[in-house]
Structures are given as structure tokens and as C-alpha cells.
Amino acid sequence: MKKISFLVFMLVFIFAFPTIGQAAGSGTSIYLNGEALNLPKNGQVQNVKGNVMIPIRVVMEELGFDVDWEKGTRTVTIKQADTTIKLIVNQKSATVNGKKAALSIAPMLKQDTTLVPLRFVSEQMGLTVGWDNATKTVYLITPDQGGGGGEGSNTSSGSSNSEDGSINPNPVPSQNLASVTGISFDANRLIVAVDQNVKPNVFKLSEPDRIVIDIPDSRFDDSFSSNHSLDAFQNGFMDINGYPDVTKIRYSQFSDHPSTIRIVMDLTGARNYSLLNADDGYVIIDLNVDQSYPSRGNGKPLVVIDAGHGGSDPGAISVRKRREKDFNLAIAKKVENLLKHETQLDYILTRSTDVFVKLQDRAKLANDMNADLFVSLHANSGSATASGVETYYTRGESLPFAKTMHKYLVESSGLPDRKVRTKNLHVTRETTMPAVLLEFGYLSNSSDEALLYTEKFQNSVAQGVVDGIKDYLGFK
Numbered sequence: 001m002k003k004i005s006f007l008v009f010m011l012v013f014i015f016a017f018p019t020i021g022q023a024a025g026s027g028t029s030i031y032l033n034g035e036a037l038n039l040p041k042n043g044q045v046q047n048v049k050g051n052v053m054i055p056i057r058v059v060m061e062e063l064g065f066d067v068d069w070e071k072g073t074r075t076v077t078i079k080q081a082d083t084t085i086k087l088i089v090n091q092k093s094a095t096v097n098g099k100k101a102a103l104s105i106a107p108m109l110k111q112d113t114t115l116v117p118l119r120f121v122s123e124q125m126g127l128t129v130g131w132d133n134a135t136k137t138v139y140l141i142t143p144d145q146g147g148g149g150g151e152g153s154n155t156s157s158g159s160s161n162s163e164d165g166s167i168n169p170n171p172v173p174s175q176n177l178a179s180v181t182g183i184s185f186d187a188n189r190l191i192v193a194v195d196q197n198v199k200p201n202v203f204k205l206s207e208p209d210r211i212v213i214d215i216p217d218s219r220f221d222d223s224f225s226s227n228h229s230l231d232a233f234q235n236g237f238m239d240i241n242g243y244p245d246v247t248k249i250r251y252s253q254f255s256d257h258p259s260t261i262r263i264v265m266d267l268t269g270a271r272n273y274s275l276l277n278a279d280d281g282y283v284i285i286d287l288n289v290d291q292s293y294p295s296r297g298n299g300k301p302l303v304v305i306d307a308g309h310g311g312s313d314p315g316a317i318s319v320r321k322r323r324e325k326d327f328n329l330a331i332a333k334k335v336e337n338l339l340k341h342e343t344q345l346d347y348i349l350t351r352s353t354d355v356f357v358k359l360q361d362r363a364k365l366a367n368d369m370n371a372d373l374f375v376s377l378h379a380n381s382g383s384a385t386a387s388g389v390e391t392y393y394t395r396g397e398s399l400p401f402a403k404t405m406h407k408y409l410v411e412s413s414g415l416p417d418r419k420v421r422t423k424n425l426h427v428t429r430e431t432t433m434p435a436v437l438l439e440f441g442y443l444s445n446s447s448d449e450a451l452l453y454t455e456k457f458q459n460s461v462a463q464g465v466v467d468g469i470k471d472y473l474g475f476k
């Protein structure tokens with residue numbers, strides 16, 4: 001397996017938006033490929049029933065389309081390349097290249113100018129339209145910006161239920177969309193779990209300070225809502241406590257066209273970040289880059305907690321038909337809750353929900369993060385009489401860690417000591433730091449199994465895991 005020498009941190013798309021672009025009347029800002037549009041100061045941009053309406057002068061001067069106004073028939077003709085749109089004042093029906101198209105709001109006359117619905121016009125012209133309801137900001141992205149980068153990023157875009165979203169002429173096919181399976185915030189890092197490689201666009205915004213992560217061609221996995229709040233409009237948030245930089249993380253299906261998930265980190269002030277996207281199923285936005293938090297140089301060891309199996313891989317099935325993956329995750333969450341209070345070390349979970357994660361990605365995450373310790377959590381299966389706990393390691397450098405962890409595993413479980421063992425296991429072999437795999441008992445054994453699913457046992461062994469880690473690191 002290819003070893004990544006260290007985190008390839010990329011500082012991308014860090015820029016500050018200019019503060020122009022406010023329309024007095026609507027409080028709405030419009031950005032075209034990251035540049036604020038010069039909107040008329042007299043408040044002609046209007047927000048009418050959730051539809052951003054713009055004067056035809058803005059369409060011409062700022063968006064660069066040809067505009068004709070025919071006074072007698074009160075018809076606006078907007079042209080660009082091979083697209084011609086005809087709109088008539090007070091009519092909710094338009095034509096695009098001669099074909100009828102419905103509008104959710106009619107063009108209107110206001111103060112001697114004609115206002116047209118921005119989303120309709122933009123989308124018909126092939127632009128991607130995004131809408132951030134919190135800041136009343138429209139993001140327009142031209143197709144030639146796709147895949148490029150540069151300021152404004154390439155695919156932002158907006159929630160079709162917020163603005164005028166009723167017209168969606170070219171829905172993106174749902175195949176090949178990446179599924180976002182989890183969002184978590186640990187050790188001052190945002191971790192987004194996705195089921196395939198993605199090319200996120202990350203940028204900073206101010207007033208208020210926030211970091212925006214757009215994941216193009218993505219959607220929320222069906223399992224996402226079982227572990228995260230998500231409303232009927234595909235919006236949700238997490239309050240963040242215990243970290244001074246971040247107050248909240250918001251996420252939404254920001255656009256259906258193209259299907260884009262937007263995650264926003266609300267900050268307590270301007271913060272730098274680094275993006276780690278090693279195409280391994282995790283997108284990580286690391287805030288540990290400011291001087292007060294030197295990345296991985298903050299002196300704090302990083303421990304990876306790896307709940308075995310998950311998603312389509314249930315692991316072993318117990319004598320009472322319970323799944324190993326659920327046990328493993330329960331322990332991981334309990335360990336996480338304990339580690340939250342340990343200020344001397346950082347930790348990261350390979351999964352915090354019931355999702356499938358490849359073995360390769362678990363090891364790669366640990367290696368890419370330059371983690372100091374790796375602990376994989378499992379329960380065993382074998383004969384009906386086998387009972388007890390085992391600690392596995394593969395590489396010799398992991399043996400001292402394995403011995404320490406095993407001591408606490410035996411004590412905290414109260415189960416028979418089946419010893420420290422060596423075995424050629426992927427996650428303990430491919431990781432580049434001391435790594436162990438703990439087997440907390442036998443799901444094939446009726447009495448082990450009954451014990452393993454009790455809160456008391458789980459709390460005890462979770463504490464044992466934390467105590468073992470602390471002991472090995474010299475924090476005990």
C-alpha cells in the first residue's frame with residue numbers, strides 16, 4: 001500500500017469576498033463565479049416570495065447577456081449564444097428557444113425597470129444557481145468554471161426549495177452521485193465521510209466568519225438521517241461544544257442542479273484551515289493550523305479509534321442474532337465520550353455511524369493523519385465454548401502497546417485471558433504506528449454474548465481502552 005509521507009495539506013480557495021454587492025431593497029447579494037455583482041444602489045433587486053428578481057439592466061451589464069425590451073408587448077428578450085428567452089411582464093409563461101416554459105413568478109415592472117426572476121434566467125442560460133438563505137446570497141456559476149477552481153470555486157449552488165426552484169430543466173442524473181454518510185467534528189477537525197472520491201470546494205466567508213465546504217455531485221446517504229438531524233428540506237445542523245473556534249456546523253442539500261451538499265462551519269472568528277482529501281473516503285478540514293494549534297505539532301498524540309465492520313458488513317452474528325458491527329460502534333462511541341475529556345490527546349474515529357468503510361481506508365486515514373496509535377474494536381466468533389478476550393498486533397513495534405492494552409482489556413472485561421497474539425490483519429499490518437485489534441469476547445458464546453451487549457460491560461471496557469491508551473502514552 002502506498003504510504004503517504006505526511007499530510008498533503010492544500011490551502012485552497014482562501015480568499016475574501018469583497019463587501020459590495022448588497023442590494024439595498026432586498027439585502028440580497030449576488031456573486032458570479034465568486035465576484036460580487038455590482039447591483040444598483042437604489043434597491044431594485046427584490047426578493048419577492050422567495051424569488052430573487054433582478055432588473056434587466058443587471059442581466060445585461062453584469063451577467064453579460066443581450067437584452068431587448070419591446071415596450072408595446074412588454075416583452076423582454078434575453079439572448080446568449082444559442083439560447084433565447086422571451087419573458088412577458090405579468091405572465092407566468094415564458095418561451096425558451098420557442099418552447100413554452102413555466103415560471104413560478106412573473107416578470108414585473110417596478111420603478112420604470114423590468115424585473116425578471118434570476119434563477120429562471122440563469123438556469124436557462126446554463127448557469128448553476130445557489131442560494132444561501134442564512135446570508136441571502138445568490139451564487140451563480142458559469143459552466144466554464146466547472147472543474148477549474150479559482151475563486152468562487154466551481155460548483156456551488158443552491159437549494160431549490162429556498163429560491164425560485166420550480167424550474168429545473170436539466171436535472172442531473174442520480175447515478176454516480178457520492179453519498180455523504182457522516183459528518184463529525186473531533187479534535188478541531190471536521191470529518192466528512194463519503195462513499196467515493198469527491199473534489200470538494202472549500203472557501204472562507206466573513207461577516208460572520210465561516211468556512212464553506214461544497215461537495216459537488218453528492219447527496220446525503222439514506223442512512224445519514226438516522227444519525228444526524230435532517231429536516232424535510234434536507235437541512236440540518238450540529239451544535240459544537242468544547243472547541244473554541246467553532247459554534248455550529250450546518251449542512252444541506254444545497255443544490256439539486258448539480259446535486260451539491262454544502263457544509264458550513266460557523267466560526268467564532270476568522271480561522272485558517274487545511275484541507276485533507278486523500279481520495280480515501282474522508283474529507284477533513286483541519287483547523288489546527290493557526291499558531292495556537294500547530295497541526296500535529298501541538299504535542300498531542302492522535303489516537304485512531306476504529307469500530308470494526310459497519311454498513312453492509314455486519315461482522316460476526318451472535319448466538320442471539322445480534323450484529324458485531326453494532327457492538328463495535330457502541331464501544332467506539334463510549335470511548336469517544338471518554339476521550340472528549342482527555343485534553344492531553346486528540347482522537348479520530350474511522351466511523352461514528354453505521355457505514356461501511358474499507359479496511360484500506362481505515363489504515364490510510366490513520367497514516368495520512370500521521371496518527372500515533374491505532375485501536376481497532378471487534379468481537380470474536382468461534383466455537384460455542386470459546387470465551388475471553390484477545391489482543392492482536394502484526395508488526396513488532398506494536399507489541400508493547402498490545403501488552404499494555406491487553407492488561408486493561410483483561411481487567412476491565414473480567415473475561416478469560418486469551419493472551420496477546422500476532423496475526424496478519426490488514427489494519428494492524430498496513431498502519432504505520434503502533435496498532436492493535438481488540439477482541440472483546442465471543443459472540444458465539446452464550447454467556448460472553450449476553451455480557452457484551454450490557455451497558456455495564458461496555459462502559460467498563462471503554463474505560464479500559466482509554467486507560468490503556470493513557471498508560472501507554474504516559475498520561476497515567
Ligand SMILES: [Zn+2]
Nearest residue numbers: 308315378379
Ligand atoms: Zn470483527
